Amino acid sequence: MAASSVNYQLPVLAATMLLFAASLWQSIYPDQQWLQHIPTVLALPALLWSARRRWLSNASFTCLAMMLALHIVGARWIYSNVPYDEWFRAVFGGGTREWLGWTRNHYDRLVHFAFGLLMTLPVAEAAVRYGGLSVAWGLAWAWMTVAGVSALYEVFEWAIAIIAAPDYAEQYNGQQGDWWDAQKDMALALLGSTLATLALGVGLQRQRRRTVG
Template identity: 30%
Template structure:
């Protein structure tokens, strides 16, 4: 099978994601927490692979999916509150918490580009305010759903260590609100910064 340039890039991204996944599975902080953290990323990767020939995203969308998957694998390996680089940042700048989870939720705003592509290619929506508003709203709803899942995990496991690591509040009662806000702000910035590049890729590929 001869791969075109785009397919080679997509395969390279998949290889990098697979390598990080294997690394994350080797002696994680806690296997149950690791499983809870990496499951969403694994499910998305499987869906992307299965639908690759039927619905091929732009390289920008695949890059975003790969990046977000890698972030979840790193968080699952260490737990989000113990990622070494952000522990160093915490100590160096005398911060109150490890902000890797906040960083991750902010970057989850990049999903707005992936959602934008799905909407442009599968609905009657066109570029403009409605597309922008619906894309950011879906990102915000995903962020809210994730917070609900985190909350339910503490109820089901009755506040055990794994659920606390998964929840990752680090003593901040407004953690869920911060996470949702950062995802929302990230989605607005992602659309503002990358929409033109995304449009070029969509036009070049003839997908829109």
Template identity: 40%
Template sequence: MIENSLVVVGALAVWFTRHRFYWTPRSWALVVLFLCLHQVGTHYTYPGVPYVAAVENLTGQNIEQLFGWQRNHYDRFVHLGYGVLVVLPIREIITRECQLKGAWASLIAWSFVLSTSMLYELMEWIGAQYVGGAHSVFVGAQGDIWDAQKDMAAAAGGALLVLVCRGHSLWARLGVRP
């Protein structure tokens, strides 16, 4: 319930600003895909998502053994997905509403991903500190003292990767070597 409250706030914000902000179908698809990843995490609780079994059924490989993981990394995957999937829709709004272009629009979009990722981690910390017994379900740290930093780095790295690939693609289409 707590994790879905952010989805409700975001959905209300989109609803009330729907006449002001326009997203392309690609941006809507990216945001909906991210929300689907998030919903899987909230359905099972992030530490309980059975992705290892799903990957093993598809590939025959146990990725926990392959990478030597000791914890469920679905939460980290969703943070990476946040950076990868949300940075372009945010950049689209910045480009249209602020009339920023190029690297400036990308920098502001990347900064938005970093700041909102940090705010989410602060809310997780406050939830763990003050909600009491429910914190082990709400916070996906699973004993990792650096979980918040790693989650923010995953989102930042994913967003940066998308923006760099986007920039490289534009340069390549123009026939210019950056």
């Protein structure tokens, strides 16, 4: 079981590292991209260490790798310029501007939602496995952790807005003129975590019923 975890997790990590390397090729926004990738260069060694030590299940490791992959894609275009509309048009013949009337680039919203959705399982698993919490308290801890990290990240963006030049701060933060950007980002992260918590809770309840039955 442990060997199979390593055999799965290391290739997943290798694919994520390749995506990271590809995202740096002919960088479009080199001045802003380096700051976006501070979390990336911290996360990749941590994931390697985790995979070699078999700290997390394959499901949790996949969630972390998916979250990092979404961030890598976003950092390539500093989030506000991810050309997902062009990708949709190439495949489906139409984009979100035509279908939903969107004028704002919502990729950052997707990533905040995905942060809550994908980080809940790994954090809960770590809390149960290494923190000695019950499953219920592990899920509650994961939900609160998502809330706390989301708030801290918005404070970090506020600090960037104060310290950096206005144009640079706007490009990094990606508010796109929305004064309620921070609140919406935190709300989406909490929504993602809430959905993940409910899904995991329901799944565990069904598993227990099957075991009892």
